[in-house]
Amino acid sequence: MDNSFDSLLNVSAVPQDDKVQAFIAESKNNRNRCYELSEQVTAQVATNGQMLQNYLDVQSTFDRYAVNNALLILAQRPDSQKLGDYGYWRNHGTYVKRMERQNPVLILEPGKTYEREDGSIGTYYNAKKLYDISQTTMNDKSMEEVSYDERSLIRALVSNPPANIVVAEPDQMPDNKGAYFEPEENCIYVRKGMDAQEIFQSLVPELVFAGYAEGNPHYDRSEDAFHAYCATYMLSKKYGMDISQFDFTHAPEFFENMEPQEVRGELSKARDAANTISGRMTRVLEQDKNLNRRQQEKSEVEQKESEDKTGEQKTQEHDRGEAR
Structure with missing residues (x-):
């Protein structure tokens, strides 16, 4: 009789080769699924203004994600x-809910590079499984809500701009515009007397134009108007500005006759313009945040020292009263 227990340990084991093959097959299916979804949702974004706006909402939330992955999020879980x-x-400290484990959000991550037949270098992409916070055991309310002070926002917006910013009287502005970039002067004129939202949404597109014009002898404002409009929307959404006045009804006219790859290229241009501005803003806002935190910590220390001193004085007065 065999007294060894080893044979009992492998009854449910899957041969290693089978596991590897299953993993490879799943990875390939997920990657192909991403390619299919990307083509489908790109076509929808290019032909439907509401879908374009939905994409911009997703991209403003996930501004660090490439356009293709923002499109994939839009196709699978747009409310992420x-x-x-x-x-x-x-x-x-949280976990994906059991019932949600089979409902991942698939995105594509670059993997190894390879050489094509023509000698150019290509990149393999791998599908990665992500899960939204709503699919985990963490309460959505635990997410930190970020709010911005209007003065801090405007100060961040005008920091280190690609062109000089000059305040102008209303009657000096062309067509009563809130702001206008003049490439020959490398200057953005901003109408005096506007509130924070007016300044923000007038100035952002002109900063985009100034960025496009920098070092570009072929700069053409009309060619970049669509990208500036999309970037302004994304930044307005990101920083809590009113977006009700934006209208993408005619956006499909811009994408007319474009191939999916061209559509994604145009979306990338708008995304990059928005990220260039938000990158400058983030540095200033982080500095303000750190300064406020240090001031608050200093205030708390001073308050505690004051309370300790007051308590000590009361104790001394009590002791003197007892002595009398």
């Missing part, structure tokens, strides 16, 4: 607020 893989959520 915070995405991470198993490891990310585990490191944050």
